Amino acid sequence: MALIPKETVDQIMHAADIVEVVGDYVQLKRKGQNLWAPCPFHNEKSPSFSVTPSKGFFKCFGCGKSGDSVRFIMEIEGSSYPEALKHLARKYGIEIKEEEKTPQQQLEQNERDSQFIVSDWAKNHYHQRLLNTEEGMGIGYGYLKERGLNLSTIQIFELGYSLDAWDDLLKAATAAGYQQKYLEKTGLVVKREDDQGHDTGRRYDRFRGRVMFPIHNISGRVVGFGARTLKRDDKMAKYLNSPESDIYHKSDVLYGLFQARQAIRTEEVCYLVEGYLDVLSLYQGGIKNVVASSGTSLTEGQIRLIKRYSDNVTVLYDGDAAGIKASLRGTDLLLEGGLNVRVVLFPDGDDPDSYIRKVGDKRFSDYIENQSQDFITFKTTLVAREASGDPVKKAEAIRDVLHSIAKVPDAIKRQVFLQQTAQVFGIDEQVLITEYNKVVQSKPAPRPEQGNAARPQGQGQQSGRPAAQPPRPMSAEDEELALMYGADPSELQSAPAGQTDEDFGEFDVVPDVLQTCEREVLRLLVLYAAREISEEVSVAAYLVGQYGETPFETPLYAEVWTMCYQELMAGRFPEVRNLVQTDRSEVRTLITDLATERYELSPNWRTKEIYVFNEVDLPQQACDNAILRLNKCQVQRKLDKVMDRLRQPGLDEAEMFGLLGEVKTLKQLDNELGAMLGTVIGRGS
Numbered sequence: 158m159a160l161i162p163k164e165t166v167d168q169i170m171h172a173a174d175i176v177e178v179v180g181d182y183v184q185l186k187r188k189g190q191n192l193w194a195p196c197p198f199h200n201e202k203s204p205s206f207s208v209t210p211s212k213g214f215f216k217c218f219g220c221g222k223s224g225d226s227v228r229f230i231m232e233i234e235g236s237s238y239p240e241a242l243k244h245l246a247r248k249y250g251i252e253i254k255e256e257e258k259t260p261q262q263q264l265e266q267n268e269r270d271s272q273f274i275v276s277d278w279a280k281n282h283y284h285q286r287l288l289n290t291e292e293g294m295g296i297g298y299g300y301l302k303e304r305g306l307n308l309s310t311i312q313i314f315e316l317g318y319s320l321d322a323w324d325d326l327l328k329a330a331t332a333a334g335y336q337q338k339y340l341e342k343t344g345l346v347v348k349r350e351d352d353q354g355h356d357t358g359r360r361y362d363r364f365r366g367r368v369m370f371p372i373h374n375i376s377g378r379v380v381g382f383g384a385r386t387l388k389r390d391d392k393m394a395k396y397l398n399s400p401e402s403d404i405y406h407k408s409d410v411l412y413g414l415f416q417a418r419q420a421i422r423t424e425e426v427c428y429l430v431e432g433y434l435d436v437l438s439l440y441q442g443g444i445k446n447v448v449a450s451s452g453t454s455l456t457e458g459q460i461r462l463i464k465r466y467s468d469n470v471t472v473l474y475d476g477d478a479a480g481i482k483a484s485l486r487g488t489d490l491l492l493e494g495g496l497n498v499r500v501v502l503f504p505d506g507d508d509p510d511s512y513i514r515k516v517g518d519k520r521f522s523d524y525i526e527n528q529s530q531d532f533i534t535f536k537t538t539l540v541a542r543e544a545s546g547d548p549v550k551k552a553e554a555i556r557d558v559l560h561s562i563a564k565v566p567d568a569i570k571r572q573v574f575l576q577q578t579a580q581v582f583g584i585d586e587q588v589l590i591t592e593y594n595k596v597v598q599s600k601p602a603p604r605p606e607q608g609n610a611a612r613p614q615g616q617g618q619q620s621g622r623p624a625a626q627p628p629r630p631m632s633a634e635d636e637e638l639a640l641m642y643g644a645d646p647s648e649l650q651s652a653p654a655g656q657t658d659e660d661f662g663e664f665d666v667v668p669d670v671l672q673t674c675e676r677e678v679l680r681l682l683v684l685y686a687a688r689e690i691s692e693e694v695s696v697a698a699y700l701v702g703q704y705g706e707t708p709f710e711t712p713l714y715a716e717v718w719t720m721c722y723q724e725l726m727a728g729r730f731p732e733v734r735n736l737v738q739t740d741r742s743e744v745r746t747l748i749t750d751l752a753t754e755r756y757e758l759s760p761n762w763r764t765k766e767i768y769v770f771n772e773v774d775l776p777q778q779a780c781d782n783a784i785l786r787l788n789k790c791q792v793q794r795k796l797d798k799v800m801d802r803l804r805q806p807g808l809d810e811a812e813m814f815g816l817l818g819e820v821k822t823l824k825q826l827d828n829e830l831g832a833m834l835g836t837v838i839g840r841g842s
Contacts (some may be wrong), residue, residue, distance in 0.1 A: 173226035213734035223749035293318040319364030373415040381405035407457035419447035442518035455487030460494040492564035498532040599674025674787040789830040
């Protein structure tokens with residue numbers, strides 16, 4: 158893919174007004190300095206979606222999504238970063254001159270573009286044949302109407318009809334000036350070969366006498382077709398799909414996702430069905446967050462597509478036992494992909510399309526709401542029923558369920574599922590956990606970020622540390638030394654036997670108080686970097702001068718501080734609109750959190766002459782308070798570690814003297830910082 162020059166990206170970013178960009182999709186209302194609206198990414202009644210014009214970013218306090226104009230287009234349209242930039246370039250009339258491609262890259266791009274163009278033309282051709290020909294109206298439209306579809310649904314999904322003729326599309330495309338090779342590459346036209354596989358020179362339409370279902374990619378471009386015959390011929394496939402091509406990869410496409418993507422975000426769940434008509438009937442019935450795997454086995458690429466829009470998926474199974482068993486593996490893949498999976502099973506002989514036409518939209522919606530159950534419970538009940546009375550089948554069924562449970566990322570859910578499975582199969586829970594651990598151990602080791610999440614805490618399991626034992630009393634000599642140095646002997650009880658330095662090592666998690674203090678310093682840096690504290694001294698220079706390059710223990714805060722530090726060292730003030738241009742969602746969310754005020758001070762307070770400290774007018778006071786609080790917290794943290802060391806047994810007298818000296822120095826510094834803050838928090842005094 159050719160790169161968009163940085164100068165052009167900068168031009169797009171400068172032109173893209175966040176209010177105008179977001180305003181194309183939601184109705185914003187001003188309240189204070191920000192603009193607000195119900196979030197377009199999840200369903201809510203009270204607006205929690207905020208746009209800050211001065212800093213050029215959006216932030217939802219409900220679902221947490223945030224970013225700049227480009228990120229908004231990426232989220233709302235489901236597009237890539239280059240696609241979002243091109244979208245904004247078109248909106249603001251900016252010409253994108255992509256960096257020069259190699260001849261091979263240019264050829265490949267031309268080939269793909271030509272296939273997109275001819276596919277779009279074919280879609281329009283089939284659509285016109287459906288609505289503007291006697292055969293199309295009588296057969297194609299008649300069939301769709303019989304299946305309960307109205308004209309609006311037909312037009313939204315751009316349905317069509319291929320005439321029952323050998324070369325209707327081929328002749329029309331040739332007359333319109335389209336090259337035959339692109340008709341062949343997209344599978345619209347097939348070349349005839351003889352028995353030896355030699356090209357006879359003859360060509361014919363792949364789709365003839367069929368209702369046409371255009372398949373769109375996530376950007377709305379047609380990449381292929383599904384086609385249903387209306388003839389009663391056992392020798393002819395009922396459904397025929399486009400073959401794989403440069404633009405169509407079945408494993409990376411879900412039918413209906415282009416039309417459903419916004420509803421999936423809003424409803425926070427994706428309904429997964431099997432066929433085209435299932436999607437169409439449910440969409441028309443008001444359930445717009447529905448997609449289909451188009452009769453193929455679910456793939457990892459399709460699962461990643463769903464996850465871009467929601468972590469929740471409900472699979473709607475036909476009431477067909479054989480079909481359900483064939484679909485279980487695909488549902489396991491959904492679990493493995495980190496999705497929350499639920500299942501709805503329809504009565505025997507019904508599928509989503511037939512059932513909604515049978516009972517109507519309201520009763521159908523009520524049915525899927527009331528009959529929805531989590532996948533593990535569904536699968537456990539299903540396989541337990543099939544294995545009833547057969548010990549060998551029962552053992553196989555249990556292992557099958559355990560393999561599915563092992564794919565659930567959430568440890569608490571896994572524990573609940575293990576308990577439920579034990580009850581359904583009538584097996585001791587501890588035995589089941591033991592077998593589960595065997596299943597987990599037989600799998601490849603988890604990635605580092607997963608840690609030990611795959612292993613549930615079963616009954617009788619112990620944590621890594623030894624059980625707590627009562628502390629041993631200090632000697633009289635140790636107590637005397639402690640008092641001499643101002644330490645409280647009760648705080649320095651010797652550690653229980655068996656505990657080592659590891660047990661009193663580094664904190665596993667940065668304490669909440671320290672995080673709060675670090676966050677406040679970082680907030681002032683992000684929010685007021687360029688504001689002057691005094692002549693020629695900015696907030697950024699003041700804070701960086703105090704702390705240097707790496708002042709924080711919280712990794713995410715340290716990462717953002719480093720970004721700001723690097724900007725300052727490059728001669729630029731760190732600006733929010735630049736900092737949020739990152740692929741790291743955690744960083745983007747933190748920056749927008751720091752730079753966004755959820756609530757604003759009412760102007761009535763000013764008219765009533767009620768004084769409220771304003772950090773905007775007194776930036777040095779705000780910085781000094783934040784610095785002192787962080788310093789005090791860091792001193793207290795060091796003091797805690799020294800005290801932990803003093804509690805350990807076996808210290809010699811020199812080491813004891815040294816540590817008690819540290820305690821005295823740190824307590825004195827702690828009290829001084831407390832006094833400077835106007836507080837009295839002397840620890841141990």
